[in-house]
Amino acid sequence: MPRISIPKVVGFKKEAETIIKQLIYGSKEREVVLIIGMGGLGKTTLAKKVYEEKNVANHFDKRAWCIVSQEYDCKNLLNKIYNDVCGDKTEIDNVAEELRKSLMGRRYLIVLDDIWSEEAWEELNRVFPSCDNGSRIVLTSRQESVVSDAKHICRLPFFTIDESLKLLHVKLFKGKGCPEGLENVGRKISKKCGGLPLTIGLIAGVLEKVEKCEQMWHEFLLTLNSHVAFGDGIQSNDAIELSYKYLSDHLKPCLLYCIPKG
Incomplete structure (x- = not known):
């Protein structure tokens, strides 16, 4: 197993190493990783730390980062993800279908930052195909109840x-x-x-x-x-x-x- 290098960010070293291993060396099934903690504890910082790690970037064919927030527009979010995946800045009407097609057969990593409700996750989740190729979805949230099918859950501790x-x-x-x-x-x-x-x-x-x-x-x-x-x-x-x-x-x-x- 190659050595994992962690970007220089204060804290979360152990948590980042664990999540990176889960992203790269987990099963072939599409897996969901949930990072939870109260507001201001560093969920987004940890997700970025993992997302930008070189071994992670090189491991996936396609990557996308999207901020969901409490009030969201699903179509706009999917367009943002589609733009990240395809490198295209245009907006399309049937974005859910086109995004699903663009991800099919590709090993992808999608980060959904700051998701607030189970309904939001279910609405977005149906777009991401399960291709048994090691694709991953990382969610950050204040509430563990937003997702019931998370394979791995990372509960952030307070700083020492x-x-x-x-x-x-x-x-x-x-x-x-x-x-x-x-x-x-x-x-x-x-x-x-x-x-x-x-x-x-x-x-x-x-x-x-x-x-x-x-x-x-x-x-x-x-x-x-x-x-x-x-x-x-x-x-x-x-x-x-x-x-x-x-x-x-x-x-x-x-x-x-x-x-x-x-």
């Missing part, structure tokens, strides 16, 4: 403190190393993020606006500790609120355009 700190360093210092004196306070800040990669990323975005010195980071940590909503761990909405607080005054009105009407 070490992984949280590493991600914080990657976001802030781009692999150049943490400045002296910030390691300990950075670890305390990372611990406050509760092992959720989304929250770590949001906090890193705020820390980019804070002077990189021990005193300023300690003051930032005190801000986290004094925020009543944080409790033992920062929630993503709290981190967004904090991001707004540290946003430049001339940029704050821009967020008004992001507020949905109604």
Whole structure:
């Protein structure tokens, strides 16, 4: 068995290796792999990590990536998949039939990212042929109930403190190393993020606006500790609120355009 190389992404090394082996060395049947976890835990990151791995890309004849989301248009999604598979940018009326024809006899990998309901999966699933050639479909979802025929299920864990700190360093210092004196306070800040990669990323975005010195980071940590909503761990909405607080005054009105009407 050839060595599997994993792209340099913080966390999920064990999970990525397991899924890659399932994609490449599984049975000849068309198999479904389900990645589940709460929002912000890194499902899409793990799916991309696997999808872009060189051995995976070389193993499949055709690949396609599609974001489903809670509200979706099946025809538009199938057109997106068809474009990825065929390298064609046109929209066709009978896309389901044409997509099925283009996948027939080919070993394909389809990623359906952020799928919310069993109905959405059933509607999309009927298009993908079972050719007994090792084709695979990867789904990411917050709910295990969206699919009943998953051959493999990957339940994402929360980040450890070490992984949280590493991600914080990657976001802030781009692999150049943490400045002296910030390691300990950075670890305390990372611990406050509760092992959720989304929250770590949001906090890193705020820390980019804070002077990189021990005193300023300690003051930032005190801000986290004094925020009543944080409790033992920062929630993503709290981190967004904090991001707004540290946003430049001339940029704050821009967020008004992001507020949905109604």
